[in-house]
Amino acid sequence: MTTCKMINKDIVVVGAGAAGLTAAIFAALQSSPETKIAIIERTDKAGKKILMSGGTRCNVLPVSMSEKDYFTDSSIHLLKRIFKSWSVEGCKNWFIDDLQLPLACEVETNKWFPVTNSAKDVRDALLNKALSLNVEIHYSTQITEMQRNHNDWILTASDAKQYQAKHVIWSTGGLSVPTIGTDGAGHQVLRSLGVQMKPTYPALTPLTGQHPGSSNLAGVSLTVGLTADTMIASREGFLFTHKGFSGPSVLDVSHCVTRYVMGQQQRPELAINWTGESKDIWQKRLTTGKSTVLGTLKEYIPNRLAEALTEGKSYRNQKVSELSKNDRADLIQLVTAYSLSWSSHEGYRKAEVTGGGVPLEAIDTATMRLKNDPGLFLCGEIMDVFGRIGGFNFYWAWVTGRLAGLAASKLPAQQQAQEV
Ligand SMILES: Cc1cc2nc3c(=O)[nH]c(=O)nc-3n(C[C@H](O)[C@H](O)[C@H](O)COP(=O)(O)OP(=O)(O)OC[C@H]3O[C@@H](n4cnc5c(N)ncnc54)[C@H](O)[C@@H]3O)c2cc1C
Incomplete structure (x- = not known):
């Protein structure tokens, strides 16, 4: 022995x-x-x-x-x-x-x-x-x-x-x-x-989900304001990945999703403000001017994202000054409080913590x-x-x-x- x-x-x-x-x-x-x-x-x-x-x-x-x-x-x-x-x-x-x-x-x-x-x-x-x-x-x-x-x-x-x-x-x-x-x-x-x-x-793990529109925006990045319910509002980097979303803003709120998936909390609503600016600023921006909706959006967010967000929208090529009240409200919502279509997360394999x-x-x-x-x-x-x-x-x-x-x-x- x-x-x-x-x-x-x-x-x-x-x-x-x-x-x-x-x-x-x-x-x-x-x-x-x-x-x-x-x-x-x-x-x-x-x-x-x-x-x-x-x-x-x-x-x-x-x-x-x-x-x-x-x-x-x-x-x-x-x-x-x-x-x-x-x-x-x-x-x-x-x-x-x-x-x-x-x-x-x-x-x-x-x-x-x-x-x-x-x-x-x-x-x-x-x-x-x-x-x-x-x-x-x-x-x-x-x-x-x-x-x-x-x-x-x-x-x-x-x-x-x-x-x-x-x-x-x-x-x-x-x-x-x-x-x-x-x-x-x-x-x-x-x-x-x-x-x-x-x-x-x-926690601090990428999310999976559907990109806006029908295109895959993988590689597009920008600085956004991201809110998970009323809990977190951070203005940080956002990245479209092949599977969904990442970047510091997404990682910082990802635990709300992972905890929901594990049955530990309610489903969180993730809302994105693509430029981090207020509704008032966008209201003014989308009221005067000769530029089209798509042209105006492209001044502030990446081209591919502007195209994806307005895909299928009847007002896409309309001049901003000619937008109806309802269309303008819809557009402002799209730009300042976009509801992120997430499905799940990439788990411990990609989690930082x-x-x-x-x-x-x-x-x-x-x-x-x-x-x-x-x-x-x-x-x-x-x-x-x-x-x-x-x-x-x-x-x-x-x-x-x-x-x-x-x-x-x-x-x-x-x-x-x-x-x-
Ligand atoms: C990709 C990535 C990037 C990151 N970047 C940053 C950053 O830039 N800044 C930041 O603040 N944080 C960052 N983090 C988070 C940070 O790395 C962790 O918070 C930190 O390493 C935790 O330290 P720890 O010592 O508690 O655990 P660990 O660093 O994970 O160390 C635990 C150790 O214990 C060993 N071990 C486990 N079980 C046993 C056992 N039974 N017997 C013997 N050994 C065992 C493991 O092998 C490991 O070496 C990052 C994490 C990842 C994954």
Whole structure:
């Protein structure tokens, strides 16, 4: 019979993503040099999502934020408390001063990117910092089971390796892009421990549906105002895809659709204002002038879209000054409150993040520690919080990773792992 050697650590971080790397760094910074910290990562690389983020440029942070940039079914009060622990400015300075990663602000979008526009530089800065602090990383090792053994946690990996640790930081991410290690297996392990979770759903994912008119507008993009019921009104990029719709404005409201499809909420009405301008402005624009309806629309929105929107309309080639009251009202509605014909969504495969997960009520917000356990800390996307497009999701990962790492590092001296 083969016996499996127990690998003893003080702190085991499960998942080498944005939150896990940050947690390990802060745990190591706060601990004595003898403290043994290991990150266990199921894939062969750290920070795969960082590498693919922001179109491989990595939008590290937003310029500013408020809790309104986030979605959760948990208490907003608890969310605010967590964000209070580290300002965007403090986090930005950490990247620049401590990780030696110069950042540049993209003023038009209010986003911070690395000066080099390379997501790999962000991942490498985090990884190198962790390694320089003697954090070990064990790749291609998936934790499939966890159990308590008195004051310790015993973690079992898929290859039957076992780890023993006083403190565990669970940072296994969500279910989005399952092909790169985030397929919800981490949620399963927590569930088996009795941790309660909110039902998960894909978020920031493209929608499927029918383009206006009979043409396929794939590739057409513009900046629109998009409203999902009365809840969200954002003025952001919109893109027609081969299957439907994408772009930040669509991604930001896509969870309303995914939650509807999963039976978690009512069907949302998505209304588009193609130029973001008011009805009054269009009323004036469509009252005077010699230009035709189609000609006028083409001045403000892409030609192909103008043609698609007015396809089959009797007033299409009429002069705007000659429009009947009803036709003008119909046209204004079409331009400022177009009802988007969506059918479904592209799911976790294309989702940037996962909604749902562990509610904030289950943790102590000062430490990210699970309330009913003295040594299990949670951070990042596994929690029931996600942000809109703009660096808000990484900010959540950095803030919660830092809190979990700092708290897990506060090990009583006698608890430090013994070499076996
Ligand atoms: C295409 C894309 C672009 C994005 N762009 C941006 C952006 O520009 N800005 C932004 O703010 N956000 C962006 N995001 C969102 C951002 O990537 C996530 O919010 C963030 O990565 C979450 O960090 P995390 O550490 O919680 O999870 P992850 O980064 O997903 O890390 C979890 C890690 O845990 C590992 N793991 C899972 N289960 C186990 C297990 N049982 N045992 C061991 N290891 C395990 C996984 O392999 C993974 O490495 C983007 C996401 C995608 C998909």
